[in-house]
Amino acid sequence: MQRLVSGFILLVAFLSFGCKQASDIKAFTEAKYSLQEMHDLKLNGIDVMQKRNPSDFTTREGDSILASISENTLQASTTLYLQVQMQDPEIARQMTITRLKWQLLVDGEETLDGLVEKPLNLQNGLNELPINTIVKMTEQGGMRNYEELSKLMTLLAQKKDLRQKLTLQIKPTVQTPIGAIEVPEYITVSEPVNN
Template sequence: MNYKRITTWLAIVVFLSTFSCKQASDLKAFTEANYKLQGIEDLRLNGVDVTDKRTPFDFRTAEGDSLLSAFTTNNLSATTTLFLEVEMQDPEVARSMQITNLEWQLLVDGKETLTGNVDEPLNLQDGLNELPVVSTVTLAEVEGLQNYEGFSTLTTLIAKGRDVRDRLVFRIKPTIKTPVGNVTLPDYITVGQPAGS
């Protein structure tokens, strides 16, 4: 009886140590991976579809009033679908990772402009990931004041119909589920643009 119990415990310990090594390897691989934003679909702010909006005249009065109120009270939320390409250093090894929380930043001309947080679990794997996202959207602060200047620059560029990708930087800081608890990466990861964009 004792021999069977000892054998069972040894098997459990071996399994857990193997599992932990795999998790540590996966964590390292995802930290070193290249991330590229391939596209965004159905972007809504507080329920208003803003995908094709370019000027204030594109919004109905009620939509504009609702968004202006949310904007001035810093109470915006976004829903969208992100298409995120994850390129592993070692693509022949199957890996997956569950993100329990995702902090993000959008920088305009090198200055933090918008920040947010996704607290719904997201599952990542090597290759193209289609991620339904629900996130807070907050104006970043500069010296204790909201960065309206950066947001104004962003909206002006979009209103002019210009390709603004070379002026934007999108960064993420994921919290990853592991067998020993959630681990938040210490630094933000910069999400690049697809090749040829």
């Protein structure tokens, strides 16, 4: 009898934990995301935040980045400051993302994508997220999308406000008691409202 009672208590605890987690996943899916800041952007270990034009890169740095782009193995690392705004901010919620797919769109066209496989913790409010990912060009019909990459490079060279041209989308996978669950659709990350 004691075994049955213990099993029942464990089952109730598991179900209540599962319901709370399902509620948290739904809340995070419906939340508004905005990218507040990005610090220490490095491509293949090269700090590109201080580079303003192609002549700022050494020949070795330029060759490294170009080779990685052509091989689709460009390594990026940065720290993102992501604001998560919940519909019910008074309820404390937390979510651990086990994998994070992302994609960058230029004028609505998929241009770059990647996958972050290091766990990230999200909560309501400002989140500091260290990101390490391979940056890949998207493909159309089995061919790499050099046209959209060219558009992105042109926009960067013009040194204008890119927020109306670029869209960042994320698609997290979270671990649950019944296994890993990927949210069904990409979530668009907007720019800060006050900028």
